[in-house]
Amino acid sequence: MGGHDEVRPAGDAGGFRVVVAGKGGVGKTTLTAVLARLLARRGFxxxxxxxxxxxxxxxxxxxxxxxxxxxxxxxxxxxYVEEKTGARPGGGWGQLLRLNPDLSDAVDRFGVAAPDGVRLLVMGTVLQPAVGCLCPENTLLAATVNALVLRPGEAILMDTQAGVEHFGRALARGFQQAIIVADPSANATATALQVARLARQLGIPAIHLVVNRVREPGELARVDARLAGQEGLFDTRHALPYDERVLEGDPAVSGLFEGAGSAFLEAARRLARAVVETEAEVAICAS
Ligand SMILES: Nc1ncnc2c1ncn2[C@@H]1O[C@H](COP(=O)(O)OP(=O)(O)OP(=O)(O)O)[C@@H](O)[C@H]1O
Ligand SMILES: [Mg+2]
Structure with missing residues (x-):
């Protein structure tokens, strides 16, 4: 874990930002929602x-x-996008953008209340496929998450589009932790490695690997075998079990918080603890 001074946006007095990424359909959104609600329940x-x-x-x-x-x-x-970036969404290239829009009011104006006191901000189509595109939406995403000044006890959890194509600087800037989700398949593990390399290049100090939908220990052993020699890319590795209860409530995670504890929720709780502990370590490294 390196001490990246840049990674904490100017003005931040604490708090932490976590980006969740990985291959399509591996459970990124489910996990983001569960972690958001778990951290909110812990008082964040x-x-x-x-x-x-x-x-x-x-x-x-x-x-x-x-x-x-x-x-x-x-x-x-x-x-709103035009007011803040100086360009209209979809306007394309060559527009004169104001690069540091003050967007700290975005959450107040556009955030909505979700269960457990979580605030939700939906960005919409923020990334264009063109490499290096400085489109207004892209600027808006980076500017929004970086303009929000976090105090201790505040956390941003960001769910992202599947794959590596969109995992660029705008997405990673200012995030101290990346949770890279895979399922036990070879393809998902390969994507996780690609995203992890990108996350390292982009200077995210802490990278967690989460292997989701694990049905038996053999699956995890196979993932570990595929990672042989590259384990160093990840600061921690977590397994989340396959759990019918996730599917019963699909797409909402609310049911996991009701009744008897779910195996998925219990494992996610351990991950949430690791994220909180990692935040403390990153803060010490950066100081
Ligand atoms: N541990 C689990 N056990 C059983 N089902 C799961 C588990 N995790 C996720 N699922 C199910 O897998 C499906 C895909 O999950 P999810 O939408 O969270 O993935 P995603 O990575 O966000 O997908 P996308 O790439 O399309 O955004 C959902 O139906 C979800 O309920
Ligand atoms: Mg998703």
């Missing part, structure tokens, strides 16, 4: 940011369907 002030254009996080957090569907993503609020 949590902002969950949905940076995936598919916008599933509201449903996962357990917002009523009608409310989730009525959400207007930040990037679709053209007037």
């Amino acid at each position: 002030t949590v902002l969950a940011v949905d940076a995936d254009p598919q916008m599933n996080l509201a449903h996962a957090l357990g917002l009523p369907a009608a409310e989730a569907e009525a959400l207007v993503p930040l990037s679709r609020n053209a007037d």
Whole structure:
């Protein structure tokens, strides 16, 4: 874990930012929602940011369907984007952007209340496929998450679009931790390695590997075998079990918090603890 001074946005007096990434369908959104609610239950002030254009996080957090569907993503609020970046969404290249928009009011204006006191900010289509695109939405994402000044006890958890193509600087800037989710398949492990390398290059100090939907120890052993020699990319490795209860409540995670404890929830609780402990270590390294 290196001491990256840059990684904590100027003005931050504490708090932490965690980005969740990985291959398609491995459980990123489910895990982001569970972690957001677990941290909120532990007393953290949590902002969950949905940076995936598919916008599933509201449903996962357990917002009523009608409310989730009525959400207007930040990037679709053209007037707001223009006001803050100086360019209209979809305007493309060559526009004169104001690069450091003050967006600290974005959460107050566009955040919505989710269960357990989590605040949700839905970005909408924030990333264009063009490499290096300095489109307004992209600027908006980076600017939004970096403009929010965090105090101790405040956390941002960001769910992202599947794959590595979109995992660029705008997504990673200012994040102290990356949770890279895989399932036990060879493809998901390969994607996790790619994302982890990118996350390292982008200077994220702490990188967790989460192997989700594990049904038996042999699966985890195979993942470990595939990672042989590259374990150093990850600061911690966690396994989350396959759990029918996740599917029963799909897409909402609310049911996991009711009744008897779910195996998935218990394992996610250990991950949440690791994230909180890692934050303390990163803060010491950076000071
Ligand atoms: N541990 C688990 N046990 C059983 N089912 C799970 C588990 N984790 C996730 N799922 C199920 O897997 C499916 C995919 O999960 P999720 O939508 O969270 O993945 P994702 O990585 O966000 O997908 P996408 O790449 O499309 O955004 C969902 O139906 C979810 O309920
Ligand atoms: Mg998702």
